[in-house]
Amino acid sequence: MELTTVWFALIAVLWIGYFTLEGFDFGVGMLLPILARNDRERRVMINTIGPVWDGNEVWLLVAGGATFAAFPEWYATLFSGFYLPLLLILLALIVRGVAFEYRAKGHRDEWRTRWDAAIVVASFIPSLLWGVAFANILRGVPIDAHKEYVGGFFNLLNPYAIVGGLTTLLLFLTHGALYISLKTDGEIRVRARALALKVGLAAAGVAVVFLTWTQAMTGDAGSAVFFVLAAAALVGGLGAVLRRREGWAFTGTFAALALAVAGLFWALFPDVMPTSLSDGVGLTTSNASATHYTLTIMTVVAVIFTPVVLCYQAWTYWVFRQRIAVHHIPAEPAEPVEAPTA
Amino acid sequence: MLGVVDPLDLARWQFGIVTVYHFLFVPVTIGLSAIVAGYETAWVRTGNQHWLRLTKFFGKLFLINFAIGVATGIVQEFQFGMNWSDYSRFVGDIFGAPLAVEGLLAFFLESTFLGLWIFGWDRLSPKLHAACIWLVHLGTLFSAYFILAANSWMQHPVGYTYNPKTGRAELHDFFAVLFNKVQLVTFPHVVTAAYMTAGAFVAGIAFWRFARAEGEARETFRRGVRTGAAVMLVAGIGVAISGDTAGKIMTEVQPMKMAAAEGLYDSRTSAPFSVLTVGSLNGHHHKAIIEIPGLLSFLGTGSFHGKIEGINQLRAEYKSTYGKDPGAKYYSPGDYTPIIPVTYWTFRFMIGVGLLAAGIGLLLLLTTRRSRAPTSPWLVRGAIVLPFLPIAANAFGWLFTEMGRQPWAVFGVMTTAQGVSPSVGAGLVATSLIAYILIYAVLIVIEVRLMLASVKADLPPDPGPPGEDVDDPDRPLAFAY
Numbered sequence: 161m162e163l164t165t166v167w168f169a170l171i172a173v174l175w176i177g178y179f180t181l182e183g184f185d186f187g188v189g190m191l192l193p194i195l196a197r198n199d200r201e202r203r204v205m206i207n208t209i210g211p212v213w214d215g216n217e218v219w220l221l222v223a224g225g226a227t228f229a230a231f232p233e234w235y236a237t238l239f240s241g242f243y244l245p246l247l248l249i250l251l252a253l254i255v256r257g258v259a260f261e262y263r264a265k266g267h268r269d270e271w272r273t274r275w276d277a278a279i280v281v282a283s284f285i286p287s288l289l290w291g292v293a294f295a296n297i298l299r300g301v302p303i304d305a306h307k308e309y310v311g312g313f314f315n316l317l318n319p320y321a322i323v324g325g326l327t328t329l330l331l332f333l334t335h336g337a338l339y340i341s342l343k344t345d346g347e348i349r350v351r352a353r354a355l356a357l358k359v360g361l362a363a364a365g366v367a368v369v370f371l372t373w374t375q376a377m378t379g380d381a382g383s384a385v386f387f388v389l390a391a392a393a394l395v396g397g398l399g400a401v402l403r404r405r406e407g408w409a410f411t412g413t414f415a416a417l418a419l420a421v422a423g424l425f426w427a428l429f430p431d432v433m434p435t436s437l438s439d440g441v442g443l444t445t446s447n448a449s450a451t452h453y454t455l456t457i458m459t460v461v462a463v464i465f466t467p468v469v470l471c472y473q474a475w476t477y478w479v480f481r482q483r484i485a486v487h488h489i490p491a492e493p494a495e496p497v498e499a500p501t502a
Numbered sequence: 503m504l505g506v507v508d509p510l511d512l513a514r515w516q517f518g519i520v521t522v523y524h525f526l527f528v529p530v531t532i533g534l535s536a537i538v539a540g541y542e543t544a545w546v547r548t549g550n551q552h553w554l555r556l557t558k559f560f561g562k563l564f565l566i567n568f569a570i571g572v573a574t575g576i577v578q579e580f581q582f583g584m585n586w587s588d589y590s591r592f593v594g595d596i597f598g599a600p601l602a603v604e605g606l607l608a609f610f611l612e613s614t615f616l617g618l619w620i621f622g623w624d625r626l627s628p629k630l631h632a633a634c635i636w637l638v639h640l641g642t643l644f645s646a647y648f649i650l651a652a653n654s655w656m657q658h659p660v661g662y663t664y665n666p667k668t669g670r671a672e673l674h675d676f677f678a679v680l681f682n683k684v685q686l687v688t689f690p691h692v693v694t695a696a697y698m699t700a701g702a703f704v705a706g707i708a709f710w711r712f713a714r715a716e717g718e719a720r721e722t723f724r725r726g727v728r729t730g731a732a733v734m735l736v737a738g739i740g741v742a743i744s745g746d747t748a749g750k751i752m753t754e755v756q757p758m759k760m761a762a763a764e765g766l767y768d769s770r771t772s773a774p775f776s777v778l779t780v781g782s783l784n785g786h787h788h789k790a791i792i793e794i795p796g797l798l799s800f801l802g803t804g805s806f807h808g809k810i811e812g813i814n815q816l817r818a819e820y821k822s823t824y825g826k827d828p829g830a831k832y833y834s835p836g837d838y839t840p841i842i843p844v845t846y847w848t849f850r851f852m853i854g855v856g857l858l859a860a861g862i863g864l865l866l867l868l869t870t871r872r873s874r875a876p877t878s879p880w881l882v883r884g885a886i887v888l889p890f891l892p893i894a895a896n897a898f899g900w901l902f903t904e905m906g907r908q909p910w911a912v913f914g915v916m917t918t919a920q921g922v923s924p925s926v927g928a929g930l931v932a933t934s935l936i937a938y939i940l941i942y943a944v945l946i947v948i949e950v951r952l953m954l955a956s957v958k959a960d961l962p963p964d965p966g967p968p969g970e971d972v973d974d975p976d977r978p979l980a981f982a983y
Contacts, residue, residue, distance in 0.1 A: 203982060203983060206983050207621075207979065207982050207983055210617070210620070210621055210982075210983050211617035211618065211620065211621040211622075212617055214572065214613035214616065214617060215610065215613040215614040215617060217576075217613070218605065218609040218610050218613050218614075221576065221579050221605045221609055222602065222605035222606055222609065222610070224579045224580055224583075224605075225579060225598065225601040225602035225603075225604065225605040225606075226602045226605070227598075228582065228583065228590065228594055228597070228598035228601055228602065229594065229598030229599045229601065229602040230598070230602075232590055232591055232593075232594020232595060232598055232670075233591055233594070235582075235583045235590055235594060235598070236583050236587035236588070236590040236591045236594065236923075237587070238583065239580055239582075239583025239584045239587065239590075240583060240584055240585070240587035240923040240925050240926050241925060243584055243923075243926050243930050243934070244930065244933070246580060246584060247584075247933070247934045247937065250576055250577055250580060251937055251938075251941060253573070253576050254573045254574060254576060254577070254941060254945075255573075255941070256573075257569060257570075257572055257573025257576065258569045258570055258573050258945065258948075258949075260983055261565055261566065261569040261983070262566070262569065262948060262952060263983065264982075264983035265566065265952050265955070265956070266952075306924075307591075308587075308924055308925045309925050310925065450594060450595040450598065450599075450673075451595050451672045451673060453672075453673055453674060453676075454595050454596070454598075454599055454672075454673045454676075457599060457673075457676045458599055458602060458603075461602075461603050461606065461607075462606065465606050465607055466606070469606065469610045469614075472610075472611075472614055472615075473610070473614055476614055476617060476618055479618060479622060479625050479626070480621065480625070482975065484979070487976060487978070488976070488977075488978055488979050488982070489978065489979065489982050490978045490979065490982055
């Protein structure tokens with residue numbers, strides 16, 4: 161197999177890691193005001209993702225770095241072309257990056273309410289926009305003969321892309337609700353299960369539209385297999401919710417996200433960023449890639465270290481496997497400080 | 503209005519602002535993770551509660567700092583593609599690899615083990631818990647190594663060839679990039695500066711508490727001052743040695759930067775180093791007030807009589823090597839010359855502020871030999887200023903080394919002007935620049951307030967002996983947000 165194909169697959173794996181992991185912590189963030197009735201319950205929710213969300217986000221940073229290294233042209237065209245949506249995502253991730261830690265450092269209601277709002281908005285924006293961005297990559301955007309994006313911001317807001325955005329949004333909400341049902345105990349667990357079923361049905365509907373649309377536009381037999389399996393995993397997961405098998409339900413959305421992203425990358429290959437212009441130059445795994453030498457070096461590094469990373473990340477989830485309930489939350493954060501006035 | 507603004511100017515301001523801002527927090531993260539790890543290890547080995555209190559007290563400050571450092575670091579990973587797409591296309595084959603490796607080796611390690619350290623107090627044995635913060639520290643060192651390798655390649659490109667067919671620089675020796683001679687001196691310089699920064703942070707804050715503490719807490723903070731100041735002074739020696747070596751290597755690979763550090767217009771032997779200058783530094787009307795003979799020659803060559811090339815000679819040489827002026831509008835008075843007042847003053851501020859910090863650190867160390875309360879209010883004032891000094895020196899250092907390389911992005915290979923994204927107009931860059939400035943301004947206010955509140959907060963009560971409920975699944979979490 162060509163090394164460019166290997167790296168295309170590895171970048172797909174990094175995005176699968178990102179969507180399946182940060183997907184649920186985005187979902188938890190958005191559901192904060194919906195599932196929790198009081199501050200204690202909100203803290204239950206935040207503490208389920210507290211030890212892991214930052215590690216989840218690193219999948220994105222590595223996906224970005226790997227794209228830079230393996231497909232510099234893709235990195236350059238994509239990031240400069242999708243400037244405004246990426247800026248919005250970055251601003252959201254900056255705010256979200258300090259929100260969990262800083263929220264816990266103040267006790268006043270006002271302080272916490274503001275951080276809660278920040279967490280909700282900063283989880284919502286990327287959940288929607290990642291779907292929009294990926295849909296546009298698949299659909300093709302105006303890229304000229306110099307490999308430069310020549311569309312504007314509103315080019316990116318087409319119906320197909322909006323369906324794509326709603327798909328990631330609803331899937332992350334479902335995934336987050338199931339994570340809460342798996343990681344908490346008490347009333348909130350019951351509420352999360354009920355909500356997961358409702359949102360999950362909506363997610364399934366939108367996802368089927370999006371994946372069918374994608375299949376019709378650019379799919380082949382392979383992508384069809386992935387999409388059908390993704391749909392089956394999602395339906396199976398929702399069935400498990402009905403039988404109150406939370407572990408299987410979460411596995412279902414996890415697998416659905418992984419298979420859907422795999423199918424999208426399959427449908428994209430060998431393009432990485434097709435052009436919608438007749439006289440433009442679309443980017444492919446061969447005309448956007450780094451040299452064979454660089455890819456070889458990177459492959460050696462990835463082969464050695466990716467399993468190590470997977471092992472210790474998995475270990476973290478094992479260490480924090482305990483369900484959290486309201487009575488586990490100390491009255492105040494362990495180390496109270498004076499409430500800052502802001 | 504935006505029609506008259508060059509997107510290149512805005513992109514450069516943005517890069518400078520978001521990068522310097524990010525780096526306010528990075529050295530504290532690198533150094534403080536090691537100091538906190540040291541405290542926790544001391545506690546694990548001796549069982550002495552002073553060390554546990556210091557672990558928790560500075561651990562809390564570390565987390566506030568780490569959060570903002572990570573949050574502002576995300577932009578760093580993406581801004582090359584967003585604002586410097588032609589740069590990314592041209593150097594991606596070389597520059598992308600260290601970034602990707604940094605993510606895989608460093609960011610996963612830092613974020614995962616920090617999560618374990620924050621929430622793992624009652625889930626992991628004390629030894630394993632302490633190991634987690636050491637692994638966080640190891641992650642920060644990996645991160646520093648790879649990103650500095652990328653930067654060192656921009657200062658002194660090695661291990662690549664230009665491929666005219668693809669029109670880009672292509673990697674042929676990854677190890678040459680990893681062990682670039684500029685990297686081998688930059689990494690120790692930056693890391694020792696980070697230890698110095700964190701040492702000053704700890705010493706200054708601990709001294710402020712020491713001066714007003716009573717009883718047990720007094721002894722706790724006295725130990726904080728002494729360990730912080732010791733780290734700072736030992737690291738400071740490392741900063742001086744590595745900085746001296748860096749100066750000599752810089753004289754060799756980027757002589758213009760050394761000439762620009764002094765504003766030396768004409769080549770000479772026994773070149774002096776001026777401490778203070780008045781005038782415009784344009785080579786005609788400036789006058790050194792205090793000058794140390796031969797010192798510039800010593801800094802650049804190791805001999806007080808060594809020859810330092812001047813800006814005028816280097817400019818002529820660069821013109822004949824690289825051809826025409828790359829864009830004189832930024833570079834008064836001419837081409838291939840950085841902005842001399844910027845390089846001149848940042849170089850002096852870097853050294854001067856660092857020396858001032860070391861002086862204060864030494865005073866704090868001397869006055870805390872006994873547990874007596876300090877009598878001079880000036881010492882307390884010095885302690886309050888101390889944490890900010892190395893942070894400022896770091897920023898001056900980066901401004902010097904990056905501005906001193908201009909007009910090049912990659913020295914001798916690609917100018918900064920050639921690297922900017924052609925498809926991103928002034929309106930877009932202005933939007934992001936304003937957005938970053940606003941959000942970063944709000945964040946720094948919140949961050950400083952949280953830091954101050956944590957600095958003033960009471961020490962946490964010492965934990966009692968482990969009770970009988972350690973195996974009770976319903977006991978409250980040892981740490982929760």
